[in-house]
Amino acid sequence: DAGITQSPRHKVTETGTPVTLRCHQTENHRYMYWYRQDPGHGLRLIHYSYGVKDTDKGEVSDGYSVSRSKTEDFLLTLESATSSQTSVYFCAVGEGTATEAFFGQGTRLTVV
Amino acid sequence: GESVGLHLPTLSVQEGDNSIINCAYSNSASDYFIWYKQESGKGPQFIIDIRSNMDKRQGQRVTVLLNKTVKHLSLQIAATQPGDSAVYFCAEDYHSGGSNYKLTFGKGTLLTVNP
Numbered sequence: 001d002a003g004i005t006q007s008p009r010h011k012v013t014e015t016g017t018p019v020t021l022r023c024h025q026t027e028n029h030r031y032m033y034w035y036r037q038d039p040g041h042g043l044r045l046i047h048y049s050y051g052v053k054d055t056d057k058g059e060v061s062d063g064y065s066v067s068r069s070k071t072e073d074f075l076l077t078l079e080s081a082t083s084s085q086t087s088v089y090f091c092a093v094g095e096g097t098a099t100e101a102f103f104g105q106g107t108r109l110t111v112v
Numbered sequence: 113g114e115s116v117g118l119h120l121p122t123l124s125v126q127e128g129d130n131s132i133i134n135c136a137y138s139n140s141a142s143d144y145f146i147w148y149k150q151e152s153g154k155g156p157q158f159i160i161d162i163r164s165n166m167d168k169r170q171g172q173r174v175t176v177l178l179n180k181t182v183k184h185l186s187l188q189i190a191a192t193q194p195g196d197s198a199v200y201f202c203a204e205d206y207h208s209g210g211s212n213y214k215l216t217f218g219k220g221t222l223l224t225v226n227p
């Protein structure tokens with residue numbers, strides 16, 4: 001699992017509440033990514049980080065923010081959760097530039 | 113999890129046959145391509161990769177072919193086994209500006225191996 005821990009693994013929350021998902025890695029990879037996975041859409045990139053305090057948007061960044069204050073942690077925040085954000089969220093880590101990425105086990109988020 | 117395979121292109125093969133999974137990528141500037149396998153309830157796992165200056169790369173029972181002219185990638189699995197049943201994703205890694213690389217995925221193909 002390349003030392004990746006996602007927390008929580010499952011969460012149910014109400015519409016309009018803030019939610020933060022955490023990705024923790026132990027192997028000092030430079031890049032960290034957040035993806036969401038929905039039926040029929042595959043994996044879509046939300047945000048990614050290429051270093052501490054260095055982040056950029058992916059394909060579906062609206063409604064999400066991220067922070068990376070330490071190499072090992074990458075936080076994904078839904079400021080005000082909506083039902084359309086019900087999904088499985090995957091964190092991945094890697095070195096970017098032509099190297100493989102390693103994925104966590106995923107977080108299943110349900111917004112009711 | 114188990115819902116990942118819904119609404120995806122599907123490929124059904126007999127055990128022992130060869131499988132070919134195709135992928136069209138979007139960015140001609142991508143310089144690295146990867147195939148991932150995702151089993152039910154798990155995160156994607158690396159299978160094989162190829163750089164843009166190559167046309168073919170072989171691994172154990174798997175071969176990746178890259179056709180840059182038509183922006184097409186394929187994964188060939190030899191002697192497909194029941195354990196190969198999964199969703200397969202292609203991914204491309206491209207230079208998004210500065211020194212940053214963005215890793216994006218295709219929609220995936222569900223491979224089912226019949227005994």
